[in-house]
Amino acid sequence: MTYAIGEVAKMLNLTIYTLRYYDKEGLMPFVERTPSGTRVFKESDVEALKIIECLKSSGMPLKNIRYFIEWCSQGDCSLQQRYDMFIERKAVVEAQMNELKKTLEIIDYKCWYYKTALEAGTENVHKTKDAEDCAQQQVHSMQDRQ
Amino acid sequence: MTYAIGEVAKMLNLTIYTLRYYDKEGLMPFVERTPSGTRVFKESDVEALKIIECLKSSGMPLKNIRYFIEWCSQGDCSLQQRYDMFIERKAVVEAQMNELKKTLEIIDYKCWYYKTALEAGTENVHKTKDAEDCAQQQVHSMQDRQ
DNA sequence: GTAATTCCTAGAGGTGGCTCGAGGTCAATT
């Protein structure tokens, strides 16, 4: 089973432009063509594109993804590099998750802050209390929600 | 206690260029100046910048962060908008965390894939088995690690 | 008092990642 670029775009939720751009950037050297030049995507090509999407959403720039793709076509001699790369990606993604967790904590605090301000009708409800008071109140509000 | 732009840059791990750029983009209308034009950051300005950083790392574009800053200077009439914005941010960040979790699962699989390939000396160890075999093996390898 | 450091503005330049328009090919349908 093979796919045309439009089908692949739909499957991966990308535009045709993006796929062609990736090809131009050397991310899809494996995709074959018909004699007239139309790209023909194999099942394995779609799988490779999913890995590319995975690396992309791990925050890896396209340039570096291209190096990985090059390693892949070099065979077993690049296994160590590829392993190291995924280990590094793992660390990066875990760091990102920790960052997001911190971000979420601040956002949760702000949700509480504005919720109580709305209830009071004014933000002054917070400005008149000191920071420790606020933290206290937040803890209680958090517990109430459980 | 007040700070100069260079101190704030160090505190927030940003460059002076970035801070000035944010100012140019209307993200810091609250920062005052000395008669000679030098920016003077108050403690509360640094706190506001931390919220800006929080919104930024939640994936919010600077343009939208500016709207939030404008709302802040409009007082209590914009409380609802600000609350809604943080509720929306919460959803966005939670979605991002779910995305990252999926990404991490694929990366974990790939770490296992390359680890076993390295042990075998060749990637063929995976190519000769079918996908279900691989999944099985992965599950075992995962359990071994616990 | 002069040298070093830090600040300022305006505006140009750069990177990453697309996004699109023009002009053309090809295969299938009417």
Added chain:
DNA sequence: AATTGACCTCGAGCCACCTCTAGGAATTAC
């Protein structure tokens, strides 16, 4: 035979987000 629609290339344009340079002013250290 003509139309439709999906494909192609090339190159320009665009958006977000900085990043830096030039030219200048103010402050601090010796």
